[in-house]
Amino acid sequence: MEQLNEFHREFLAEVQGEADAQGLITTEAFLEKMGEILDEAGELSSFAQCYHEGVFKQKPVQVDGFGWDADDEEGVLSLVISDFHRHAEPGSIMKAEANRLLARVVQFVMASLDAGYREGLEESSQAFALADLIRRCWKKITKIKLILVTNRIYKSRTDAQSVGRIGEIPVTSNVWDLGRIQRFIEAGQTREDLVIDFAEDFGEAIPVLRASFDGAPLESYIAVIPGTQLAAIYDRWGARLLEANVRSFLQARGKVNGGIRDTIRKDPAMFFSYNNGLTTTAESVEVASIGEGLFLMSASNFQIVNGGQTTASIHAARKLAAEQLKDVYVQMKLTVVPPEHSETVVPNISQFANSQNKVNAADFFANHPFHIRMEEYSRRMLAPAGENGYREHKWFYERARGQFADERGRRTPAERKSFDAIFPKSQFFTKTDLAKFENSYRCKPHIVSYGAQKNFAELARAIGEEWGKNDGAAFDEAWFQRLIAKAIIFRHLERIIPAQTWYTGGYRANIVTYAIAKVVHDADARGRVPDLDAVWRLQRVPAALEQALLAAAEAANEVITNPPPGVRNMSEWAKKQACWARLASCSVAYDASFETVTIERDALRAVDRDTRVAKRQLNGIEAQREVVNQGGEYWSQLLAFGKSIGKLAPKEAGILQACTLLPRRVPTEKQCLAAVAIADRLEQYYDAVA
Template structure:
């Protein structure tokens, strides 16, 4: 099956989960999820806007993203093929798409005057850009998502899109095309990163590979040019860091003062002063002359601050008319080549723990087993809903659900067991934790970017994992059912309650929980799980959502509501101004219970040898061959196995 067809299936799956989406917006959401999961972007804000102009000078944008230290602005546009056959996007078509996006930057985002209403999210972006971002932005990335094949995409000339004035500024303008081939690569394995040297440096990079007589791993030493590191960070950013802690190497990392001074004043001394990098790869592919052609599955396990500082210090210097001579900068790298017969993730984590760290990394961030997520996934295969008589599927890794469905002999049977609209993702988990399930009610975290929420929640994985059992799991799924009901009733598009759905849903659940907390009670999510829904009239739910929508607009809307909802002081303000009587109507109809303390799971219930055994009897009738599931079980057991090195 071609990935073009697979994408169509994923789009239908996405629409089944949210009927308010159309095919193009669902495709855009899927593509942006792939990039966010790979840490290529830090988030995605839908902001569809189209304006038709004469002479084909149209304006179009589908979304945007600003990284957390407000230095990189990413703009997104979608070219969606709704036909049944894959097409080709030539260079001229690509230029047309990027020009539409560039016009939005010029005539909406950076414009002193625009005709957008205040409630439009792009109006907020305009305000922020003109007051703040114009002084902080060092890079603007333009992204094109298409389910067609883009031809000659490497020949795109930025000068044909942006003005000469923008070419001369200190801001870097980059154009990135994610066509069906690129999206397939991310879909298959969004954590692997292969670096082809010739794409990032115009001279050979050589390695010294001593023979150590170990069949499990190899080692090599290399000198990386500063320009090579700058270029790969420009394209991959946080993906360069070891997968379990890649959030550490986000664009929030501050430029090390000593590194910056050396780069500007004595770049030729950088090699002598810097501790260097620890890198892991799965393979080093060499050219005929012995130089490196490709680093397979390239990960910087230690040295994230060095790499990010080279990039940001260079960008920072441009703004002050200084120059970093990257050709004089070199960094030593110890490269560990991890063979297939051992646990690469465990070794990466151990290397990071034992390296001479240049910046503080929490040991909890270096956890590679992610027991909590594995146990939730196991629960999702064990506990069948008593009312619907099927399962809610917890997707531990992106694409896991679709992979299992594609392996199925009988897709209809698989969908009966695990319906599309009963898939819960890690992003849903982090939303629910802060507005419904955690020890504190913090909706201002629930509405943060998926990356930030997940990074914060990882600190609680160990403590939450100790609570997992049937009661814990069904409580989680009950909260997910409640969350989905509110999302559906709020709606999208013309018939929606408003345009701030994610904020209203998070604050709505949080306000109910905050009210009940006064009486040491909580929503009975286990009851919602048992009933697979709520027995409350739609009109009451909608009236409640309308009130919360108006409450947020009245108290927080100064043109920056989306940002305001991410602040604790905004939550405090809402708590002071809410009319609690307005909540009593819906609360009286909700199932309520005393706050429960979940018992620790038993080692018998979640012992290592039983991982995935819980699902084998039923699932093996669905999977093509037992061998394929044996492979999945083997990979999972490797994730959890202690490796002595």
């Protein structure tokens, strides 16, 4: 309990700090923070705030935010209500009170479908835009998810509880209380313990065959699951059944697989033969021996790591082809992975299971070499102190959720002070933060506006392809430094926009990404790019660049808040390519000083070229030092070994021969670079022989 109290104090301080920085009331800052968490956790897509309170049919109405993706065929409408308290010690919220709050959101849905209530709302308000969206998209909505976010402690079950129907649409509720917020921030746990009781809750236990031997490192099973049962399970838990990376890429595509759908509708009996099935994991399982076989009774924290398209398509068929779904069966491989191994094992299972699937093109797990390299840079590279700083510091890149809290928490109080000085909390960023910074600079603000999961998936595909071209050579220390410069620009703009006279609130996140993209776009039109190296050296945004960004931000605000006729929802408008095209074509009057904070593209290429040459020279010196330190006798023995196994080309033998002349004659840097590479290769052969 003491740890939760401490977390609450830190969390309150962070929310209050954000409120002060943005000129918000604390409840607004709390909801904005929770919107980011819900989006990153995959709880909803494209969160937007929408404050409204009222009365409909003598019952209270309230909604504070929502998530809706018009391009996602799953059709899940998420509605959020906030319960924030500024007490120093966290209070408790009982189930009855939580239900009363959630009932207000249900009442808002009912009110939205009533023309009289809807037309009584201010037409320019966010509440009217949401009510109108619900009315227009009612036939597309397949499920309504109610989400209560609170900084109090909730004692009852919090996850995916069924609360009935509105018309024919099922409604579930989720509660994100203080404990759940802590578990996500500190350990990346996006859900409560998810226990699927196949026998009790979903009709029947599943027959399984054991696929692992006694003493195997992991317990494994092969099973066949009925399509109706799989659809019912997915209907309750939704995309949170999907392992995080698979979920994000499935959300990014958003379309039900046509081939799977057609098989269900036209030839359901052949589904098992045509489909590759599911690859799944669970933290623990209950398997019972009944009669002559084994049956899977329940699974804890069940995750689908391959087969997301199959599962979503079967769920869609529940509505479109219910009769045919009765004849659909899906093969399933289940591996039991204890929690202590999930960080490393589950991503590998997912990666290898998807190796022949298009999702692999977007494969971007936490152990991808890109993330590992960024993490290594962030722990090693000192950022300049800047003009006003007194010491160098570092930017902490969190490759896997919870790393920052873990690194800080395992230190003594004295060590923690030192850690905080080197890694300030303000200089901590995650994978989804990185994606926001980078895609803004890549002029994809409409993609950033889709939210954390989809934006991350978009960048994953792009960098995955770029990495494959040259084994990531482009993502060097200079790339990391410029990434930090992009982070400095992004966060600085977040801080200063709320203070602008033209800012009326509500769309700061969209304005920030659009403004950065606009500045990059307009600089590019002049054959120039923002001078990110200067931002890295200063560790701040120069005044001239700030002026340019604010000019672009004002233009972005004008475009975003004035959508074309027929478009009422500004958050949806910001996700459109047309929105970005309109801003890109706008003329922005930049100050003459804009030229001083940008550089010519050709000049930047020259800088990068000179840096690469200097780095190669430095590497050559290091290689020469290593060759000399090994001595002529080592190279003589290596030459003899290479010849004995027939693994030396004539040119390679000549290079090694030159090294045997040490110390009388020292090889050139180029020869030394080649000799070190040859030695690495031959030593691998030696290890294999030994």
